[in-house]
Every structure is written in C-alpha cells, then in structure tokens.
Amino acid sequence: MPTRMTPRDFAFLMAINTIWGLNFIFVKTAVEAAPPLFVNMIRFLMVIAICFPFLRWIPGRMKAVFGVSFLLGVMHFGVMFTAMSVADDISVLAITSQLGVPFSTLLAIAFLDERIGWKRTFGICLAFGGVVIIAFEPRVLDTWLALVLGIVTAFFYAAAAIFMRRLRGVKPLEQQAWIAFVAVPFMALATFVFEGSMVPHFESLNAPVIGAIAYSAIFSSIIAHGGMFYLLQRYPVTTTQPLTLLMPVIAVIAGVVFLGDVLTWKIALGGLVALFGVLIIMLRTAPRPAGGTI
Numbered sequence: 001m002p003t004r005m006t007p008r009d010f011a012f013l014m015a016i017n018t019i020w021g022l023n024f025i026f027v028k029t030a031v032e033a034a035p036p037l038f039v040n041m042i043r044f045l046m047v048i049a050i051c052f053p054f055l056r057w058i059p060g061r062m063k064a065v066f067g068v069s070f071l072l073g074v075m076h077f078g079v080m081f082t083a084m085s086v087a088d089d090i091s092v093l094a095i096t097s098q099l100g101v102p103f104s105t106l107l108a109i110a111f112l113d114e115r116i117g118w119k120r121t122f123g124i125c126l127a128f129g130g131v132v133i134i135a136f137e138p139r140v141l142d143t144w145l146a147l148v149l150g151i152v153t154a155f156f157y158a159a160a161a162i163f164m165r166r167l168r169g170v171k172p173l174e175q176q177a178w179i180a181f182v183a184v185p186f187m188a189l190a191t192f193v194f195e196g197s198m199v200p201h202f203e204s205l206n207a208p209v210i211g212a213i214a215y216s217a218i219f220s221s222i223i224a225h226g227g228m229f230y231l232l233q234r235y236p237v238t239t240t241q242p243l244t245l246l247m248p249v250i251a252v253i254a255g256v257v258f259l260g261d262v263l264t265w266k267i268a269l270g271g272l273v274a275l276f277g278v279l280i281i282m283l284r285t286a287p288r289p290a291g292g293t294i
Contacts, residue, residue, distance in 0.1 A: 005235060013231060013243055016224045021250025023220040024090040025258050026212040027081060034204040035195040036081035039213060041187035042205070044073060046217035048180035055177040058170060064163045065170065065178050071160035073183025076153055078190065083149035089261035092140055094251035095131070095271040096150035101241075101278045102127040103158030111162055116284075123280030130274025137266040172229040176221060241282045245275050 005013070030039045048055075058065060080093070087093055102124040108114040131151070134140055140147055167175070191198060231240050248271065255261035 005239065009231060009234065010243075012227060013240065014246070016227050016231075017244060017246040018250055019219045019224040020244075020247045021094070022254055023216055023224075024084070024094055024251040025254050026215040027084050028087075028090055028259065030209050030212040030216070031081055031085040033206075033209045034201050035191065036085040037078060037187055037191045037195055038198060038201045040077050040081045041184055041191055043077075043213050043217045043221070044180040044183040044187065046214060047176055047221050048184060050218070050222060051173050051177035051180060054171065054173040055181055056174060058174065061167060061170060064167050065175065066182065067163035068160050068167065068175065069179045069182035070186075071156050071163065073179040074186040074190075076156040076160060077183070078187065079149050079156060080153040083146050083153060086143060086149070087146035088139060088143045089259065090255040091248075091252040091261055091263060091267055091271070092134060092147055093150045093153075094248040094255070095134065095267075095274055096147065097154055097157075098245070098248060098275060098278045099127060099131065099151060099154035100157040100161070101281050103155050104161040105281055107158050107162055120281050120284045123277045123284065126277025126280065127274050128277075130270040130272070130277060133270030133273060134267050135270075137264055137270070139262065139264060140267070172226040173222070176225070242279055245279060245282075248275065 027039075034042075080097075083093055084090070105114075105116060105120060105124060109116065131147075135144075135147060188198075191201070195201065228240070228244075252261075252263060252271070256263055
C-alpha cells in the first residue's frame with residue numbers, strides 16, 4: 001500500500017474536505033428553516049432514493065451493519081442536526097466533531113483491549129483540553145447546549161467506529177443504503193414526538209432548503225464519504241486521516257465568510273490545541289484495514 005498520494009487522489013481528498021466543510025453551511029441553512037430531526041429524515045429519504053439498488057442483506061455482517069446504521073444515521077446525525085439548530089455559529093461544532101478520534105481511541109481501549117503509549121495519551125489530553133478552552137469563551141457559554149450536543153455527537157461517531165472495525169466486505173453505497181433505511185423510520189418517529197405534525201414542516205421545504213438538504217445527502221453522504229472509503233482502500237490511515245483536519249478549518253472560514261460567525265481568540269486557540277491533539281493521535285495510530293464508511 002503506497003504512502004504517497006498521487007496528485008489526482010490528493011486533489012480528490014481536498015475536494016472531500018471542502019465538501020464536508022461547506023456541508024456545515026448547508027445544514028445550518030436547512031435547520032434554520034425547518035426542524036432538525038425532520039431535516040435529517042428528508043436527507044436520508046434522498047440518500048435511500050439514490051442508494052436503494054444497493055440495499056441487500058449481507059450474511060454474517062448485519063449486526064454490525066445495523067449497529068453502524070443506528071449510531072450514525074439516528075444518533076450521530078440526529079444529535080448533530082439538533083446541535084446545528086441551536087448553535088450561534090458553526091466553528092465550535094466543526095472543531096468538536098474531531099473529538100470522535102480521541103473518543104474512538106478511549107472506546108477501543110475499553111472494549112477492544114487496545115493499548116496506547118504516552119504520546120497518544122498526551123494527544124487525547126490536548127484534544128479535550130482544547131475544547132475546555134473553547135468552553136470558557138463567553139459566546140460559547142451563552143449557547144452551551146450546542147457545545148454539549150457537539151461532544152455527544154462525536155461520542156456517537158466514535159461508538160459507531162467500534163462496529164466499523166468489524167465490517168469487512170461491505171461496499172460504501174451498501175452501508176449508506178442501510179444507514180438511510182434504518183434512519184428514516186426512527187427520524188419520522190422522533191419528528192412526530194419532538195417536533196409535532198409534519199404537515200407544516202413540509203410547507204417550509206422551499207427550493208433553497210431542498211437544495212441545502214440535497215447537498216448534504218448527495219455530496220456529503222454519498223460522494224464525500226464514498227470517496228473517503230475509496231482512499232482508505234488505497235492508502236494507510238496515517239496518510240489520509242491527518243489531511244482531513246483541513247475540514248474544520250474550511251468550515252470555520254466558511255462560517256465567518258457566509259454566516260457572519262465571529263472567530264474569537266479563545267475559539268481559535270482552543271481549536272488549534274484540539275486539532276493538534278487529534279493529529280498526534282492519528283499519526284500514532286497504527287494503520288488498520290478500512291471497514292466501513294459514514
């Protein structure tokens with residue numbers, strides 16, 4: 001497995017980072033016009049409409065497939081969209097999303113009997129320490145719920161990673177189809193319980209909102225995550241994953257440019273500390289075969 005990317009694959013990875021970074025803008029736009037759980041349901045209706053031909057029973061792997069699908073489609077994205085709806089700006093959520101890396105390392109220690117050295121331990125401390133710095137920013141304290149939900153979102157992603165490591169022989173579009181298939185009924189129920197009748201929500205689906213949701217479904221879920229799966233098949237984790245740290249940087253810049261977010265020095269400092277800690281963890285993590293995709 002080569003460790004040096006071809007120029008074409010490097011450009012593709014940069015495009016993936018850009019898609020994910022801009023996805024925060026589109027999701028924020030959508031959840032400001034319609035309730036977040038409803039938006040997540042519509043998003044996965046679009047995904048399953050495209051990926052339905054790839055929905056097939058995979059013998060011996062369905063327990064892990066259902067685990068990944070529930071944790072990602074229902075819990076991770078459901079909480080993330082809710083966090084986006086209550087956040088004043090997206091920079092905090094873009095940064096806290098990277099806590100999935102230290103969380104997954106801690107869960108691997110607890111459930112997979114993995115062992116880590118002092119360098120990864122230091123990286124974990126830095127990652128969480130950076131978020132603590134961000135938490136003391138007055139703007140963040142005023143919307144503390146968004147920060148808490150962002151951290152919870154990262155935890156659910158990390159929990160899904162435990163199941164991902166058991167997935168072999170599952171194609172990215174197959175996993176995307178199952179994530180959508182599992183998420184839609186749960187999101188429909190959650191929408192009815194927490195957000196009321198769907199009739200007025202459908203009335204809020206004008207062209208810009210539908211376009212924003214479609215971007216998240218097609219570009220972020222299918223193209224970007226499918227593309228990352230492709231790259232992880234070709235290159236070691238330690239080659240591809242550190243470069244994904246550009247995603248929160250792009251998201252923060254996009255938030256400032258398009259949404260008028262204010263990047264204070266505490267958020268900037270905390271973000272740099274957190275991302276440096278995540279980078280240490282990534283570089284010190286031994287490459288593993290890619291199993292699943294979100």
